[in-house]
Amino acid sequence: MADDLWDSDDDPTDLGRLVNADPDSVHIELLAASDRDESTAASLYRVSLPTHRTLSAAQRRFVLALDAARADAEELAQQLAAVEVPGAPPLGWRVDWVRGSQLDSRLHWTLTGHQQAVTTVDTAQVAGRSLAVTGSRDGTVRIWDLTTGAEAFPALRLGTDTRSSLDAEVDRVATVTLDGRDLALLRHRQPGSEERVLLLDLVTGTLVGECVRVAAVADLDGRSVVLTVEDDRTLHLWNTATGAQLGASVPAQLLADEHGHPLALRAELDGTTRFWDLSDLSGASLGTPLDAPPADAADELADPRATVLVVDGRLLACAFDAVDVSHLTDGDTAVVVLGDLAAACGLRSGAVARTSPYVEISGHPVTLLRDHGGLLRVWDRVTASRAGADGWVVTTEELGGQPIRLPAQPEQCPWSWDPADPAPAVAAAELDPATTVLGTVVVDGRVFRLTTDADHAVRVLDGASGTEARRPFANHKDRVRAAAMAVAGQRVYGRGPLAGTIREELRAVTAGQDRAVRIWATDLARQINEPLKGYAGQVWDVATATVRGYPVAVTAGADHTVRVWHMWHKPALRCTEIRGHGDTVLAASISTEVGSRPLVVTAGADGTVRTWDLPYGLPTGESIRMEAVLAAVARVGERRVVVTASADAVLRRWDLSGRTELDQAMTGHTGRIVGLATATVDGRAVAVSAGTDATVRVWDMATGQPVGAPLTGHTSRITALATATVDGRALAVTGSWDRTVRVWDLANGQQLGAPLTGHADWVTALTTTTLDGHPIAVTAGRDGTVRTWSLRDHAPLAGHEPLPGRPAGPVRSLAVVTADGGAPRLVTTSDTEPCQVSVRDLSTGAELDAPLVFPAAVTALLPHPEGRVVVCYGTELALLAAR
Structure with a gap:
């Protein structure tokens, strides 16, 4: 996109227009631009569209600013945050940095609508439109227009079993052409009944028959x-x-x-x-x-x-x-x-x-189909001839049927036909038993077969001879589940023995059980850029299509989404990959001890514990490899020590300087540990843990020994824990399933005051802070309320009524942030809207910003004294600064 468009009133990449205009109108304008030349803002808008498409302009402003920071475009992030939105106050936050970014500028569309894992996808060109057909474990089949990203027809539900209440799962989709009609074959099995193969008309979006x-x-x-x-x-x-x-x-x-x-x-x-x-x-x-x-x-x-x-x-x-x-x-x-x-x-x-459905008639393997008009059709699966890049022409002998196009599908699927010709393709019996056929493709009349084997490499075989036609692709770390190929254009060779020759340039896309989706230049067997990023789970199937003349990859994911990716250009965004978690961040902690540089510790579902320098978000060293669900950090003498809690209720200590475990694991809890924090008691660094065994335990961080007896009093499991220092005394505050909040003196192990009551259901989250110089605890309950308590009076804070949870529902995590003497901001996220974060005035409950929307569920909020908050969402973490 030309730079002089930035001065045009109609420029789709004008930042004010990107924030305030109708997203669908802006996106159509951006599609008219060449993706090779588009600006960073235009590329960012397209990639960010699935998140902000249905949001208000005020929320879109934050999403675009956040995604600019995810793409390592700090200046653009600040410019987007400063855009004026009519009728809305200025954005109250600055995005300082984002780490572990999963943003990928190759993403063209994210198609949402399925309610469970998407397990199969195929594509077709129908009436000039590029379509994708997807099947899901939610029992629906959906047809998507890949040019607009919208559903071409209402979703088709295949029914629910009345006995088991389970949906009929679609586990394979393939597109064909029969009698000039573009159809999709849908294989599914409803609980308690036989497998069925249905025919879906891709022009009308209706079922028109089935394989009998x-x-x-x-x-x-x-x-x-x-x-x-x-x-x-x-x-x-x-x-x-x-x-x-x-x-x-x-x-x-x-x-x-x-x-x-x-x-x-x-x-x-x-x-x-x-x-x-x-x-x-x-x-x-x-x-x-x-x-x-x-x-x-x-x-x-x-x-x-x-x-x-x-x-x-x-x-x-x-x-x-x-x-x-x-x-x-x-x-x-x-x-x-x-x-x-x-x-x-x-x-x-x-x-x-x-x-x-698969039989022989007169010696010919055939499939029988019945349309809704009652006619029976016989497909001969052997008599075949090549028909160019679109597939095979197959004729029927018994009924003299019309040509059909058969899809490239895995050989192990019983209805994935493998037509033969005078130069037959490699039969399954000729392949190594460890070899799996992932699919076939016809390019310029030549058949290629994609296979994989025990070494997780993908090989391209010549369909006629069975010999390798390309060098293998070998980067996957686990079994390859699916593969597809597409023509990306023509390549002119400028040197070597091929100098001056022109060949079709092929791209391949592969999806592995290692959760990686990779794009390859098949001529060189070279991976193009890094694996596609952004999926929150396994990719089950891949297909290729052509959209606006360019090849795209379509992936079906366990995160309920279908995603469309560009296959022909390098990422347009300046997204610098910073080492981060490879799976969801489970928990996080922050250290803010005086005279030390603040540090963030995160524990991930990928089995690593990582530490981050807070001012710049840089990793402070190699990750600690261990299974941990909680982590906290404290200074012990001249060393920084991380304490972690694992699923087996064991606490371990790690010296951050050498990333080595200190002697003597700390055991004693008889149930899962659900709360972990650190404090200083009489000049000694301690760890405080709380668990489902309804006890609070204090541990010496230097020796790993327990300090005193367990703190008891709760009548049910403890669900939330925080520490504070009040008038020089180290305190622990706990919330429980028993609906109470309790305050403990960590020096003598005594409970201070009576249990604090008021929540009508169990306590889900808590934090400690100060309000007008008064130390308080802020708690949230499953009853959907947020309450404030005085840590001096051990009673509800006078003059402060309970606030409703925001977004509506039980609060998952909360933090209180105060900047430059301004009003303390209550930041919360809930289980009902896990990707949204509410920002309110703690004193009045008034909304200070439209809810902030993140691209993945928020798992932790960590306040910093300087008016900042660390937000952990998905595999990423961001530092926001209050303006």
Whole structure:
């Protein structure tokens, strides 16, 4: 984007317009710009859009300023924070720094709507639109327009099982073209029923058919026929030459003996009730109707639904709930072939057939589909020819069907067809048993196959010869789950033996169980930049598409999102990767001892404890590798020592200078440790811990020995802990499930005053501070209130009424920040809006800012005496300074 646009009134990158204008309008204007030339502000806006798209202008201003700091663009962050928003006060915070940033300028869209992990994705070009089709564990299928980032159609819900209340999970999506219609195949299994493959019309967003399950294939009375079964156990017999149905399905009932075992089948045939003995499925009598039920038949089964198939007066098959059928489970459908049909199939009358959508007819592997018009279609999965970059053309022999395009899908998926041609692709039997085929792609008429094996490398094989066509990609640290390829344009070689030649430049995208998503230049087997950043969990599937002429990668994630990434350019933002946590920050602590440089200690779900220099946010050394859920820091003599609490209720001490563990772990708690802080008692550094065993324990930081007996008094688990110094006396303040707040003298281990009561539910968070020179404790409860208490009077602070939790609901974390003699700011976040932080005047409860919105859930708030607060969210931490 040209620099002179900054002076234009219509410039989409004008900072005031970025903050105040309608996000969708601004984004459309930014899409018209070349991504190779766009400014940092434009790139930042696009990447930040998923977070700020639905926010107010005042909230958007903070999000953009925060994300500019995440991109290491400090000057732009200050400029965005200073933008005026009509009707809103100036932003009350300055973002000093952000560390562990997960911002990635290759992100094009974040598509949200799924409520559980997104497990599968495929793409298609339909009516000039680039679409993505996604399936999720929430039982929905969604179709997305990759150009606008909006859903092309309302979400399609596939149903919920009435017995288990579980959704039907979609575990595979593939796009095809049949009779000129663009479709998606959806494979799912609802609890208690068989696997189904449905057809979704990508033009209308509606279901138009399904792959039927075949129970038998035979030549009956000189006709090629197939027996199919529906999910409701309805049977159909089809003439494969004409697509017409033969005979009729008749509802039937199962009769049971006194023990509930199926004994007989009853149906109405031509107005006459007939019975069939089921007591011996292998017996010949099963095909012979009876005039009366067997003597032992006592009652109908609780689920009596069954179907019989009658052709020209002959009973040829029946279907019922697979009770007591050895190779099936209750809820599956047992299909029994009888009489002439059994003989034509070469089976014994009464044999239970195995059903599958994938069968052979006249020696050809085929898949049968039924559309909502009732027509049966047969897809031949062998007869094939190449059809360019869009896939394969497949014709059908039995019904003379139209060409279809088959997708590149993993070989281990039973409905991922692998068409053959005169130069067949590598068969699974020819590959090493440890090799997994991730997918195939056709480029300029040439077939490539992506495989992986035990060394976690991804190899590109020539589909005709099976030889390696590219050097392997080898950077993943764990099993590769998915891979895809796309043409990124043409590359002109300027030197070497290829000088002057032009070749299609390919990009590959791979997703591993190591949670890394990597983009590769396939010609050089070289990774392009760092792995894609920003996912909060595993990526389950990847696909590629073309949007506005450029290739993109589409990823399906366990964090409920679908993300679209640019594959052709380097990151536009100046995002400097600072070492940080590789997973969620679980807890944090801050040291502010006089004469020492402030230090922040964080414990992450990645199994590391890290320390950060507070003024600049720089790591102070290598991380400490250990599983910790809490951490605190104190000065012991000339050393800084970190104390950590692990999930096994053990406290450990670490010397920060050498990152070494000090002798003697501290044990004594009989339940999980949920609170940890440090204090100075009579000139001695101590650690204070509180746990679910309802005790508070004090430990000498120099020796690791307990100081005095455990502090007892709470009648239930302790849920919050903080320390303070009041009139020269070291105190601990605790909150509990018993709804009380208690104050303890750490020098003598005595409780000061009576328990502080008022919360109507358990205490969720607390902090200590001063208000007008008076030492206080601020507590939050699950009752949705925030209360203030005098640490001198050991009573509610006079003149201060309880405040409601903000955002609405139980408070997760809180801090009090005071800057330059201004009003003390109460900063809180809740479980109901975990990504939002409320800022209020502690004295009056008045809102001082619109809620601050972060790109991930806030896990900790740490106040600093100089009017600053450290905010830990997701894997990142930021230092905000009050203005």
